[in-house]
Amino acid sequence: MTTINKLRWGVLGTANIGRAAVNPAIQASTNGELVAVASRDLERARAFAAAAGIPKAYGSYEALLADPQVDAVYVPLPNKLHLEWTVRAARQKKHVLCEKPLAMTAAECVAMQRAADTNGVLLMEAFMYRFHPRTEDVVARVRAGAVGEVRVVRSAFTFRLTKLDNIRLDAALGGGSLMDVGCYCVNASRTLLGSEPTVAQAWATWGPTGVDTELTGTLRFPGGAVAHFDCALTLERREYCEVAGTTGSFAAEAAFLPGKGPAELVERRPFPDGRKEERHLTAGVDQYQRMVEHFARAALEGAPLRYPALEAARNMAAIEALYRSARNGGAPEPVAAIG
Template sequence: MPPLRWGLLGTARINRMIIPALRRSAHNEPVAVASRDAERAAAYARTWDLPKAYGAYEDLLADPDIDVVYVPLPNHLHVPWMLRAVEAGKHVLCEKPMALTPADVDAVARAADEAGVVVAEAFMYRHHPRTKHVRALIAAGALGELHLVRGAFTFVLDRPNDVRWRPEWGGGSLWDLGCYPVSFTRYVVGAEPEEVFAWQVLGPTGVDVSFTGQMRFPGGVLGVFDCGFRSRFRMEMAFVGSTGLLEAPRAFKPRPEEPMRRYGPDVDVPEPVPVEDP
């Protein structure tokens, strides 16, 4: 089977991680980039050794040699460009959040079903062996009965022109960071919350710079998380059961040198998970 050929909509910083990852895979190949500026697209293609560059997103979508489109645009542009890519018959990998409203998520799902293409949200951590190991441990009862999931994702955002500061573009810490612990909690619990509650602190531009949320799931499992742009870097999850505790540092981008740790009545051990390509 030939590799899937990828086109990138935009020259976002995250591309610096996506392009090398695609090239390390035998099943994928980055072949094109598009920008609103043709010269910028051409320069970017030269820097990253991409065969094709387009000065308009529409031109990339019209390329019959592209199988998959990656959408790392600002949040408010995700839905319109996903829909246009789907209409062009392309599979889509979109950066999170896929959309800013449930209605838009449903619209994208319907369009993908009708077109017979795959649309996925780029929550890369869900495909990491360590994430799957956490879910398997909990399902096997290694922590007893799961009672509480805690998560945090924070860093200091000191770039004044960053798109995350713009409320009209879907900025804010919940969309950018809090979505990770919310997603991880739902993943390991295997259910949707029955009740949610939250507090936020708004910054001068009107986006949430700090956010703390609570979730109550069926069976009495609770979830608590915080996220924000004004405190030191944290990226962690903890899973509390009736007989054990599992702590996962760098939960959304694991590193071998920072393994998880599991505690119990007679257990206090690291919980390493080997990976082929960390």
């Protein structure tokens, strides 16, 4: 009997994020191998496979899902297609690592989790920043009371989108700044506050294609703690997160995409020697590789998956409430409780 000790991955689509970050992370991982890529266009799949050293190329996503030598799929398709292809992959008994945001709504996330459970496979949303040791360290220290009672999380994720044919500007494919980058701010806020928001408020600028090109949002948590953030497809790159409590705060630039180099964290509180601030450096890693190795350990060894799809459903419930508010001129909207 052969022991399978590497997860055999396939990727659906020739997406930029696959090419630039996740596919190479799977190829570099200690417990995975990238065995196949599928595209809607066979020639594109072949060219992509040849350039990336992927053994097999398929001309349809169905064909890849029918390959018994694929154990898991990575889904970096446009947001609107996450539900369909995750469910179809689960029915073919493939584990699924699906890009963020996991789906268009919380209800879709719940349906995807159900499909995974019914078919005995794993499903996780690919929020890679959670696997960076700096994020893990901040979350653990915040939980342990390092900043006292957390009252505010402040974050931003903006960049200037210059290509007008980008999926992020296509409303029918699930585009928009909140779906694309604001979802990180919502996720980090919920994670750092360790609870779910109950009320959401947002203001948006809607672009000519019908997506929110800029959005500013506020989430109110039980006990009155607040998270506020902004996201945009129109502003110069800004990316940071700050968590403030009664006795101190942590702040990070490049909070979601620190790259592979050392990542800095600023800790602010009155230190015993009189200093008000300390800067820590976390050694550089590939957070994408840490994510896929975690997922493969769960699939191969039954290690607990850190983030079930229900976690993604809670993120989407907050995003849905923010959108309702933004469409309603900023009126406060309740966030649906999930599960």
